Amino acid sequence: IAYEPQASHPFKGNIDIAKLRALITEVGIEKIPFIMLTITNNAGGGQPVAMSNLKEVKEVAAEYSIPVFIDAARCAENAYFVQQREEGYQNKTLAEIIREQFSYSDGCAFSCKKDPMANIGGLIGLNDEGLYQKILPLLIAQEGFMTYGGLAGRDLEAVARGLYEMTDDDLMANRIRQVEYLGERLDEAGIPIVKPIGGHAVFVDVAAFLPHIPQSHFPADALAVELYVESGVRAVGLGALCFSVPDERTGEAVFPKMELLRMAIPRRVYTDRHIDVAAEGLKRVYERRDRIRGLRIVHAPPVLRHFLARLEPV
Numbered sequence: 001i002a003y004e005p006q007a008s009h010p011f012k013g014n015i016d017i018a019k020l021r022a023l024i025t026e027v028g029i030e031k032i033p034f035i036m037l038t039i040t041n042n043a044g045g046g047q048p049v050a051m052s053n054l055k056e057v058k059e060v061a062a063e064y065s066i067p068v069f070i071d072a073a074r075c076a077e078n079a080y081f082v083q084q085r086e087e088g089y090q091n092k093t094l095a096e097i098i099r100e101q102f103s104y105s106d107g108c109a110f111s112c113k114k115d116p117m118a119n120i121g122g123l124i125g126l127n128d129e130g131l132y133q134k135i136l137p138l139l140i141a142q143e144g145f146m147t148y149g150g151l152a153g154r155d156l157e158a159v160a161r162g163l164y165e166m167t168d169d170d171l172m173a174n175r176i177r178q179v180e181y182l183g184e185r186l187d188e189a190g191i192p193i194v195k196p197i198g199g200h201a202v203f204v205d206v207a208a209f210l211p212h213i214p215q216s217h218f219p220a221d222a223l224a225v226e227l228y229v230e231s232g233v234r235a236v237g238l239g240a241l242c243f244s245v246p247d248e249r250t251g252e253a254v255f256p257k258m259e260l261l262r263m264a265i266p267r268r269v270y271t272d273r274h275i276d277v278a279a280e281g282l283k284r285v286y287e288r289r290d291r292i293r294g295l296r297i298v299h300a301p302p303v304l305r306h307f308l309a310r311l312e313p314v
C-alpha cells in the first residue's frame with residue numbers, strides 16, 4: 001500500500017514485519033550490522049511509523065541480536081501522527097511519545113536540521129558504551145572533538161534548544177496543519193498527491209500528473225524544473241533520477257515504483273499566504289501539463305547523480 005500514492009493508510013511508513021523476517025533469513029544476520037528505521041519515512045511521502053510497528057521491529061531484531069537504529073530527523077512529526085492516529089496515545093504529550101519511540105532502539109542518527117530546526121548539525125545517540133568508545137576516534141578525526149563535534153558553540157546551543165522546542169504540541173499541530181493546508185489546496189484543484197498528506201511535505205504523484213512522460217525521461221525532475229520556472233518555488237524530484245539502478249545482469253535501468261515531487265515546507269518560516277503562492281504556481285503548471293516535456297542527462301557522475309547531474313529538455 002505504501003507504493004500506491006492515492007491509497008490512504010494511517011501508517012504508510014511501517015516496515016512489513018513478514019518481509020523483514022524473510023530478508024533476515026535470506027541474507028543472514030552476519031550481513032546485517034543494524035536495522036535502520038526512518039521515522040517518518042521521507043522518500044515514501046513523509047509517512048509515519050506506528051509505535052506498534054517500532055515495537056515489533058525491535059522484538060524481531062532482538063530475536064536475532066541485531067541492533068535497531070532510528071533515523072530520527074523527523075521523530076517529533078512521527079510522534080504527532082502517533083498521538084493523532086494510534087489507539088492509546090491521544091492523551092500523551094509529544095515528549096512522552098518520543099521517549100517511547102526511542103525505547104525501542106539501540107541508538108539513533110539525528111539530522112538536527114529537521115525537527116529540531118537548527119541551521120546545521122546532527123548527532124549520533126548510542127546506548128552502548130562499547131560502540132561509543134569505538135566511534136570516538138572517528139568522530140575526532142572526521143568532525144572534531146566530542147565536546148563540539150565540528151560544530152560552533154552557537155549551533156550546538158540551537159540544537160539543544162531545538163530538541164526541546166520540537167516537542168511543543170501546539171507548534172507541531174500548527175506545522176502539520178500548514179503542510180495539510182498546501183495539500184488541500186492542491187487536492188481541491190484536482191492535482192494528484194500522496195495520501196494521507198505527509199508530515200513535512202506534500203508529495204505530488206507525478207506519474208498521474210505527467211502520464212505522457214516515461215520514467216526514462218525523469219518526469220519528477222521535469223516537474224520540479226517547471227515549477228521553479230513558473231513560480232520560483234523549489235521542490236525536489238524523487239523518482240527515476242534518484243532511485244533507478246542498473247539491473248545486475250543486463251545493465252538496463254530498473255525504475256522505482258513511484259515518481260514523486262516533494263514540496264517540503266521549512267518549519268516556522270512561511271505564512272499561509274506564502275503557501276498559496278506555491279499552490280497557485282503548481283496549479284498553473286497543472287493547467288499546461290500536456291505540453292511539458294521530459295529531460296535527458298547531459299552529464300552524470302558515477303555516484304550521487306541525483307545531486308550532481310546536468311540535464312536538458314528532451
Ligand SMILES: Cc1ncc(COP(=O)(O)O)c(C=O)c1O
Nearest residue numbers: 038042071073111112113121122
Ligand atoms: C530522514 C533523513 N535523514 C538524514 C538526512 C540527512 O541529513 P544531513 O543533511 O543533516 O546529513 C535527511 C535529509 O537531508 C533526511 O531526510
